[in-house]
Amino acid sequence: xxxxxxxxxxxxxxxxxxxxAIFMLAPLVVVMGVSVSESQFVAFPPQGFTFRWYENALGSxxxxxxxxxxxxxxxxxxxxxxxxxxxAAIGLSRGRRSGGAVETFFLSPLVLPSIIFxxxxxxxxxxxxxxxxxxxxxxxxxxxxIPYVIRTTLAVLAERDPFLEEAARTMGATRLKRLWFVTxxxxxxxxxxxxxxxxxxxFDEAVLSLFLRNPNLTTLPVQIYGQLEFxxxxxxxxxxxxxxxxxxxxxxxxxxxxxxxxxASG
Amino acid sequence: xxxxxxxWLFLLPGLALLVVGFIFPIAxxxxxxxxxxxxxxxxxxxxxxxxxFYPSILWRTVYLSALITAICAAIGFPLAYIMxxxxxxxRLWLVIMVILPLMTSVVVRTFGWMVLLSRSGLIASTxxxxxxxxxxxxxxxxxxxxxxxxxxxxxPFMVLSLLGVxIRLDPRLEEAARTMGCSFLQTMRRVVxxxxxxxxxxxxxxxxxxxxxxxxxxxxxxxxxxxxxxxxxxxxxxQTLDWNFAAAQAVILFAGIALLLIPYLRLGRRAHG
Numbered sequence: 045x046x047x048x049x050x051x052x053x054x055x056x057x058x059x060x061x062x063x064x065a066i067f068m069l070a071p072l073v074v075v076m077g078v079s080v081s082e083s084q085f086v087a088f089p090p091q092g093f094t095f096r097w098y099e100n101a102l103g104s105x106x107x108x109x110x111x112x113x114x115x116x117x118x119x120x121x122x123x124x125x126x127x128x129x130x131x132a133a134i135g136l137s138r139g140r141r142s143g144g145a146v147e148t149f150f151l152s153p154l155v156l157p158s159i160i161f162x163x164x165x166x167x168x169x170x171x172x173x174x175x176x177x178x179x180x181x182x183x184x185x186x187x188x189x190i191p192y193v194i195r196t197t198l199a200v201l202a203e204r205d206p207f208l209e210e211a212a213r214t215m216g217a218t219r220l221k222r223l224w225f226v227t228x229x230x231x232x233x234x235x236x237x238x239x240x241x242x243x244x245x246x247f248d249e250a251v252l253s254l255f256l257r258n259p260n261l262t263t264l265p266v267q268i269y270g271q272l273e274f275x276x277x278x279x280x281x282x283x284x285x286x287x288x289x290x291x292x293x294x295x296x297x298x299x300x301x302x303x304x305x306x307x308a309s310g
Numbered sequence: 311x312x313x314x315x316x317x318w319l320f321l322l323p324g325l326a327l328l329v330v331g332f333i334f335p336i337a338x339x340x341x342x343x344x345x346x347x348x349x350x351x352x353x354x355x356x357x358x359x360x361x362x363f364y365p366s367i368l369w370r371t372v373y374l375s376a377l378i379t380a381i382c383a384a385i386g387f388p389l390a391y392i393m394x395x396x397x398x399x400x401r402l403w404l405v406i407m408v409i410l411p412l413m414t415s416v417v418v419r420t421f422g423w424m425v426l427l428s429r430s431g432l433i434a435s436t437x438x439x440x441x442x443x444x445x446x447x448x449x450x451x452x453x454x455x456x457x458x459x460x461x462x463x464x465x466p467f468m469v470l471s472l473l474g475v476x477i478r479l480d481p482r483l484e485e486a487a488r489t490m491g492c493s494f495l496q497t498m499r500r501v502v503x504x505x506x507x508x509x510x511x512x513x514x515x516x517x518x519x520x521x522x523x524x525x526x527x528x529x530x531x532x533x534x535x536x537x538x539x540x541x542x543x544x545x546x547x548x549q550t551l552d553w554n555f556a557a558a559q560a561v562i563l564f565a566g567i568a569l570l571l572i573p574y575l576r577l578g579r580r581a582h583g
Binding site: 049050053057060061064065067068069070071072073074075078086087088089127128129131132134135136138139146148149150152153155156157158159160161163164165166167168171183184186187190194219244247248249250251254255265268269272273276280281284287288291292294295299304305 | 313316317318319320321323324325327328330331332334335336337338339342385388389392398401402404405406407408409410411413414415416417418419420421422423424425426428430431432462465466494516519520522523524525526529530540543544547548553556557560563564567571575
């Protein structure tokens with residue numbers, strides 16, 4: 045190989061990556077810092093160290109209520125998006141070619157910004173059912189989560205051995221048996237990754253939840269947004285830090301079980 | 311049951327949900343935008359363009375999105391290249407650095423920027439200490455704040471679209487260019503950049519559409535006086551309750567995005583088939 049990269053460029057690249065890392069992670073670090081600062085105003089660098097704001101957050105009915113709503117919602121969205129998205133991916137993988145019209149249609153919620161269908165869904169729901177409800181949020185979040193499940197599952201199915209199912213068929217396995225013993229095990233890593241993404245998307249989603257919110261329907265991100273609009277305080281930083289930690293936990297599980305780089309560059 | 315029918319059985323539940331939960335809402339929005347007290351009307355669109363207020367919001371949305379896209383491309387290309395050409399361990403850390411913020415709620419990330427950019431925040435006080443700016447210097451509630459925050463929010467999309475393309479490039483192409491006498495930077499410009507163009511285009515379109523349609527970060531960092539189109543839609547839906555006008559603005563946003571996306575999707579299909 046030729047002398048690959050000049051030395052000064054290697055140093056420049058290192059500095060560049062370092063600056064990019066600071067730029068990308070600083071907002072998260074700052075929120076974590078504020079959450080343990082003794083100052084009752086939002087301040088960074090933190091002064092002293094305290095868990096008082098966490099006690100505050102965990103004792104607040106508004107935050108607790110929002111947390112349970114978000115958790116319920118995220119779990120149900122994970123189930124519905126994995127079932128529907130997984131089935132769709134299996135169906136799509138059997139089609140003759142990839143990138144067809146049906147696949148484009150299934151992935152379209154990924155391309156179209158959610159604000160456009162959020163406003164439409166609010167208007168449609170109000171016209172048909174009246175006030176928005178939990179089911180409206182469930183439907184909305186499932187629609188945006190399905191494409192992620194489809195993408196991760198399709199990526200896994202593209203690498204599978206197609207003759208395995210063929211072999212099962214020749215050996216006389218019924219449709220249900222082929223699905224249960226051959227196709228589903230082949231889908232497993234993709235379905236799992238998709239399920240994690242679906243949970244994460246629903247738990248963190250703000251746009252649809254803001255449009256569909258009502259006083260009895262406030263998810264955790266919406267609760268945080270409301271507080272930020274009004275006045276940021278260390279308690280909201282504590283809640284935000286807990287949300288960051290949940291994301292970190294999800295990422296660690298994903299990396300341990302499946303490897304992140306595999307789905308990152310799909 | 312034939313195989314064809316079985317395939318459709320797998321597709322049908324998802325298709326039905328998307329039609330009810332995605333296509334119907336968009337159709338409803340389109341209908342409401344042209345609905346008036348007596349029949350169809352384009353009054354809402356006329357109202358949008360009748361004075362300079364709303365067109366100026368539209369213009370701000372477009373140029374801020376273009377600026378954000380350009381900055382994301384300028385940072386994203388070298389970052390994605392470094393990621394693609396580094397070893398597996400380094401790459402994993404770089405992927406984490408990009409994905410962790412991406413997977414964190416946009417509300418939380420914007421909060422971080424609110425703290426950093428505030429009047430007494432780290433950035434403003436550092437600049438003041440070095441005497442680079444005056445006492446009245448303010449970053450919050452400026453367009454600079456929106457651009458800074460949005461670039462951080464959207465950079466992962468650019469990096470991941472570029473990484474997917476660059477990682478598949480054969481490194482021997484670069485070696486060949488180097489042996490033929492190209493410098494490193496010439497190789498980048500003449501070999502890697504043209505080959506990475508599809509990823510750059512996909513990433514740019516994604517970043518531009520997401521940026522044009524976001525309102526959480528612009529509303530919190532730009533404040534009430536610097537409005538963007540998506541923020542104006544949100545305000546009309548939740549505060550002034552003028553749904554027909556909100557629908558018309560959403561249609562304008564939708565049309566702009568469709569103008570960008572449709573040529574791109576057709577190009578992509580031609581390249582596939």
